[in-house]
Amino acid sequence: MFAAPAFFAALLAIALPLWLHRVAQANPARHAFPSLMLMEASEIQRTARRTLRYWMLLALRCLLLIALILAFAGPLLPRRAVPTVHPAGRLHAIVFDDSLSMTFGDRWQRAHAAARSIIESARPGDELMLVQAAGQKIQVVQDAVPAVRAGNVSAALDTIVPGSQRLDFGLLMSTAKGWLGAARLPVEFHLISDLQQTASPLRFADLEPPPGTRLEFHDVGESDAANTYIRGATVLNGKVSVAVRTTAHSNQTLQAVAVVDGAEVARRSFQVGPAPALTAAREGEGNPLPDPLRSTLASANVEGVDTEVLLELPEVSPTPHRLEVRLVPGDKLAGDDRYFVVLEPTDPRVLVLARANDSDEALYATSAVDALSAPKLKSEVHAAQELDLRTLHQFATIIITDPSALSSEAAARIRDFVHSGGSLLMTLGAGSTEGLLADWRVRNVMSQPTQIARVDTTHPVLRNATGWSGVHMLRHVQVVPDSSDRVLIALEDGAPLLIERNLGAGHMLVLTSPLLREWNDLATHPVFVKFMADTASYLTDAEASTNSAQVGGVLMTGLSAQQGGQIFDPKGRRVLALGATAVPDRIVPEHSGFYEIRSAGASRWVAVNTDTRESNLTRMSNVALQRWQALQKPAVRTLGGPTSVPVEQASADDRASIGYALLLACLALLVAETIAANHFLAVRREVPR
Amino acid sequence: MSASAPALLTPTLLASLSNLELVARTAVNGFLTGLHRSPQFGFSQEFREYRPYVEGDDPRFVDWNVYARTDRTYIRRFEGETNTRLMLLLDASASMGYASSSAPITKLTYAKFLAAALAYLGSRQHDPVGLIVFDEGVRSSRPPTSRTGSLQALIHSIDATTPGGGTSLEASFAGFRQHLARRSLIVLISDLYCDPLVLQRGIQPLASHGHDVVIFQIMDRHEMSPRFEESVLLEDVESNHTVNIAPEFLKERYGPKLQVHLQSVRSAAARAGADYVLLTTDEPLNEALRRYLLFRERRN
Numbered sequence: 001m002f003a004a005p006a007f008f009a010a011l012l013a014i015a016l017p018l019w020l021h022r023v024a025q026a027n028p029a030r031h032a033f034p035s036l037m038l039m040e041a042s043e044i045q046r047t048a049r050r051t052l053r054y055w056m057l058l059a060l061r062c063l064l065l066i067a068l069i070l071a072f073a074g075p076l077l078p079r080r081a082v083p084t085v086h087p088a089g090r091l092h093a094i095v096f097d098d099s100l101s102m103t104f105g106d107r108w109q110r111a112h113a114a115a116r117s118i119i120e121s122a123r124p125g126d127e128l129m130l131v132q133a134a135g136q137k138i139q140v141v142q143d144a145v146p147a148v149r150a151g152n153v154s155a156a157l158d159t160i161v162p163g164s165q166r167l168d169f170g171l172l173m174s175t176a177k178g179w180l181g182a183a184r185l186p187v188e189f190h191l192i193s194d195l196q197q198t199a200s201p202l203r204f205a206d207l208e209p210p211p212g213t214r215l216e217f218h219d220v221g222e223s224d225a226a227n228t229y230i231r232g233a234t235v236l237n238g239k240v241s242v243a244v245r246t247t248a249h250s251n252q253t254l255q256a257v258a259v260v261d262g263a264e265v266a267r268r269s270f271q272v273g274p275a276p277a278l279t280a281a282r283e284g285e286g287n288p289l290p291d292p293l294r295s296t297l298a299s300a301n302v303e304g305v306d307t308e309v310l311l312e313l314p315e316v317s318p319t320p321h322r323l324e325v326r327l328v329p330g331d332k333l334a335g336d337d338r339y340f341v342v343l344e345p346t347d348p349r350v351l352v353l354a355r356a357n358d359s360d361e362a363l364y365a366t367s368a369v370d371a372l373s374a375p376k377l378k379s380e381v382h383a384a385q386e387l388d389l390r391t392l393h394q395f396a397t398i399i400i401t402d403p404s405a406l407s408s409e410a411a412a413r414i415r416d417f418v419h420s421g422g423s424l425l426m427t428l429g430a431g432s433t434e435g436l437l438a439d440w441r442v443r444n445v446m447s448q449p450t451q452i453a454r455v456d457t458t459h460p461v462l463r464n465a466t467g468w469s470g471v472h473m474l475r476h477v478q479v480v481p482d483s484s485d486r487v488l489i490a491l492e493d494g495a496p497l498l499i500e501r502n503l504g505a506g507h508m509l510v511l512t513s514p515l516l517r518e519w520n521d522l523a524t525h526p527v528f529v530k531f532m533a534d535t536a537s538y539l540t541d542a543e544a545s546t547n548s549a550q551v552g553g554v555l556m557t558g559l560s561a562q563q564g565g566q567i568f569d570p571k572g573r574r575v576l577a578l579g580a581t582a583v584p585d586r587i588v589p590e591h592s593g594f595y596e597i598r599s600a601g602a603s604r605w606v607a608v609n610t611d612t613r614e615s616n617l618t619r620m621s622n623v624a625l626q627r628w629q630a631l632q633k634p635a636v637r638t639l640g641g642p643t644s645v646p647v648e649q650a651s652a653d654d655r656a657s658i659g660y661a662l663l664l665a666c667l668a669l670l671v672a673e674t675i676a677a678n679h680f681l682a683v684r685r686e687v688p689r
Numbered sequence: 690m691s692a693s694a695p696a697l698l699t700p701t702l703l704a705s706l707s708n709l710e711l712v713a714r715t716a717v718n719g720f721l722t723g724l725h726r727s728p729q730f731g732f733s734q735e736f737r738e739y740r741p742y743v744e745g746d747d748p749r750f751v752d753w754n755v756y757a758r759t760d761r762t763y764i765r766r767f768e769g770e771t772n773t774r775l776m777l778l779l780d781a782s783a784s785m786g787y788a789s790s791s792a793p794i795t796k797l798t799y800a801k802f803l804a805a806a807l808a809y810l811g812s813r814q815h816d817p818v819g820l821i822v823f824d825e826g827v828r829s830s831r832p833p834t835s836r837t838g839s840l841q842a843l844i845h846s847i848d849a850t851t852p853g854g855g856t857s858l859e860a861s862f863a864g865f866r867q868h869l870a871r872r873s874l875i876v877l878i879s880d881l882y883c884d885p886l887v888l889q890r891g892i893q894p895l896a897s898h899g900h901d902v903v904i905f906q907i908m909d910r911h912e913m914s915p916r917f918e919e920s921v922l923l924e925d926v927e928s929n930h931t932v933n934i935a936p937e938f939l940k941e942r943y944g945p946k947l948q949v950h951l952q953s954v955r956s957a958a959a960r961a962g963a964d965y966v967l968l969t970t971d972e973p974l975n976e977a978l979r980r981y982l983l984f985r986e987r988r989n
Contacts, residue, residue: 034784035882042935
């Protein structure tokens with residue numbers, strides 16, 4: 001069988017050396033000579049020796065071509081037909097758990113020792129590979145290498161540092177086939193881990209290892225590990241409520257310390273514990289044995305005891321601040337003894353400017369904005385003529401339902417507001433084209449009923465847009481967009497309904513039909529509220545105002561390729577490479593602490609905390625581990641009797657390509673042909689006495 | 690001959706020198722250095738006698754002290770000075786431009802080295818030296834002279850010679866006689882791919898007119914014994930004719946044919962009264978220079 005049999009057409013190229021040899025045969029070498037006075041013409045003679053040399057060179061060239069063509073054709077042989085040097089060899093896949101819980105006590109050191117023991121016990125013919133497992137990525141630190149190069153694996157082991165993320169065994173096993181690759185040898189899967197109960201997936205079947213893999217656990221955990229950690233911290237009315245949990249079986253006296261922007265502001269002593277000891281259930285006493293699957297989830301809620309500590313916070317300026325809560329003294333797992341919170345001012349304000357406070361448009365807009373729960377916004381309605389323009393900077397965004405009601409001064413101030421980074425949603429109606437619309441190409445009002453033809457769902461305000469096609473447009477203002485404008489919604493006649501334009505550091509969205517019944521029925525459709533929510537979120541950067549995240553989770557940065565930006569981790573290191581051409585709108589933080597996100601003219605903090613599931617050090621039960629190992633399946637089933645399970649068809653993975661070996665053969669033939677041809681040509685040159 | 694002299698005269702070393710005059714000086718001085726250390730030769734530059742100055746003599750050799758005392762011009766004469774007129778006949782046909790892959794230089798280059806060395810040697814002995822370059826006929830000629838600067842001009846003419854067309858000794862010898870008015874020592878440098886009888890017929894008149902002839906036949910080592918492992922197509926560099934040659938012919942029959950030809954040439958030279966020397970392009974020049982001096986001594 002061949003992977004690419006079409007290459008056999010290239011066998012026609014063998015005609016080339018055949019032709020060249022025939023040509024060369026008929027044309028002896030030509031040499032200059034001073035005088036032919038003493039020479040006598042003679043016939044071309046070929047000795048048997050020369051004939052043999054000719055055929056040998058021709059054969060080498062033909063073999064070289066055939067081997068090259070075969071190599072490209074990709075011949076496949078069954079694996080059993082490909083001899084291996086060491087049939088008893090194994091691939092030892094060392095999977096190193098570097099989640100947060102592995103930093104408890106001396107688990108890290110024991111894990112290293114276990115890994116080195118596996119490396120040193122590898123025999124000739126074995127292969128070793130090293131995998132680092134934590135968080136959302138399973139990283140192959142060292143690809144499979146023969147055991148003779150175990151030094152490479154040891155060196156790679158030294159590069160693994162303790163992490164802060166959570167390991168999910170389900171993710172580990174479901175991706176194993178990918179990072180193991182097409183292993184030539186049987187695989188021994190060495191999982192070096194504290195085998196945390198909370199690392200188990202929801203579906204036990206997700207723990208199934210790849211077929212043909214032998215699973216071996218190297219447990220570095222302790223059966224009675226106790227941990228005290230902060231589960232969360234909530235700020236309300238000038239106080240921070242710290243939730244502390246402990247699994248220690250003794251009473252502990254600790255202190256909770258609040259630090260704001262690096263300065264300690266509060267400290268309080270408290271007592272926590274002891275956690276109740278789990279009683280061992282025995283069969284026959286009327287208590288059924290707990291289901292080992294369910295116990296992996298339920299026991300997380302059974303162990304440990306909680307307490308709440310309240311700390312008074314001082315008054316701080318209405319700007320974002322970094323609050324860190326610490327437990328003093330820390331315990332053997334220091335990573336969960338700190339909790340981070342960003343203190344931010346109250347919810348963003350939205351200004352709704354209308355011709356009159358009680359207009360329908362204002363009502364629709366404020367109702368939609370106030371109905372939002374995420375983001376939580378506060379709207380204020382003002383008549384266009386009554387607005388105190390000095391307060392514009394207090395608002396995160398402005399919604400203008402009737403731009404023609406704005407004075408020229410108000411229009412100029414609002415333009416400046418947008419220009420300096422503000423945002424604006426404006427609905428057009430019949431009226432003046434001056435003021436804010438001075439540089440817009442506003443044409444006539446179109447009174448023909450039409451419908452929406454195109455919606456740009458790649459834009460954040462329309463990402464979840466459904467139902468636009470049901471909106472009836474009775475009238476709209478015809479606007480000719482500039483080349484730099486982005487048309488987000490277009491009508492059947494191609495006219496834009498929703499346009500986005502950037503103005504300086506800010507941007508504006510323009511709806512070419514007002515929220516009035518005489519113009520459309522948009523406000524009566526469910527899509528209107530969703531549209532207002534997404535628009536408000538987009539205009540106020542609410543999506544980007546997420547100020548908390550989890551290690552290993554997805555953090556929306558709010559950055560865009562147009563604006564650019566940079567992210568700094570808790571240690572002040574740049575997260576985005578300086579040479580990166582694309583600015584990601586989301587990252588996966590790998591450390592706990594405060595991340596700083598800087599974009600054009602703005603900077604904000606995000607508090608990243610560890611996943612509290614990692615703080616629960618309860619180990620998987622032995623029953624669960626046994627059932628996990630029982631999930632192993634062999635690679636190939638053997639053929640049995642008539643009632644046996646049907647034989648699996650050999651898959652492409654069970655075939656080995658010998659193309660590489662053929663390429664090596666090509667190389668050897670090329671060297672031989674070069675030497676033979678060079679000698680043959682040298683022979684044809686004159687040979688001095 | 691000292692052990693260092695042959696090293697100075699090898700064609701490979703001479704070919705590395707920058708110009709032909711330097712080649713000539715190196716070859717001759719190296720040869721003479723060895724000569725002075727040899728008891729066999731008494732060649733020297735020691736003063737022998739005065740003779741009256743006649744028109745045409747080189748004024749450099751006028752003894753002005755004698756003139757101051759006697760008001761008469763006398764020319765110094767030295768040991769070895771015989772006032773021999775030396776005429777160099779240089780074959781510049783296409784066959785002389787041949788060099789095998791193992792040879793350091795072409796036959797023509799070797800011939801030029803030899804001609805320049807002989808010219809320099811003759812100049813040192815105050816002999817007037819001339820040059821005729823020929824291939825199918827006389828290509829250029831310079832009459833013998835010992836004037837100041839004539840050596841450099843002669844060597845420049847030799848250096849400028851390049852391989853030309855075919856070879857016609859018969860036509861060339863006919864042209865020689867026009868340029869050889871006075872009795873001279875004629876040195877013919879050629880590969881002599883010709884009928885030996887033609888050579889004899891060409892030399893005999895010269896000898897009968899009182900000229901002394903030395904023939905230097907230049908050949909490449911490989912053309913004397915060519916070896917090919919299989920049939921080759923040989924192309925004549927003068928006529929461009931080609932002939933297919935079997936290696937067996939080269940190995941078994943070409944050598945004897947060549948020896949017969951060389952012997953014929955030697956015999957023809959002897960019958961014509963000329964001296965004959967066979968040289969290959971890998972030989973040092975000292976043998977050629979030695980034979981020349983011997984011949985010159987015998988002549989005087």
